[in-house]
Amino acid sequence: MGKTVLSLGAGGLLLAGLLAAADTKGDSAKGKEVFEQCGVCHNTDTDEKKIGPSLKGLYKHEKLKNGKKVTDENVKAMINAGGNGMPAYADLLSEAEKADVIAYLKTL
Secondary structure (H helix, E strand, O other), rough: OOOHHHHHHHHHHHHHHHHHHOOOOOOOOHHHHOOOOHHOOOOOOOOOOOOOOOOOOOHHHOOOOOOEEOOOOHHHHHHHOOOOOOOOOOOOOHHHHHHHHHHHHHHO
């Protein structure tokens, strides 16, 4: 009985992990729609700065403006926390929307 419960618990954790990983993939087309509100401050088609830095080719750069390496986790942290005049989007965007925006940024 103990092994069965342990196996079911481990299986449940594995399934939860797989679902979480699938949820973080994101949809770039949806991300482009969500990003429209970000486009007020960020360019995506030129390197020119608007209010915030251009995000054109963001995932081709070695580092973010804050000096951290460009990774999904660091980009998401920037979206969540904001900074330098950018509002925090931790509570304004769902996890799926953030994943969609990150997927879109990877296409730039």
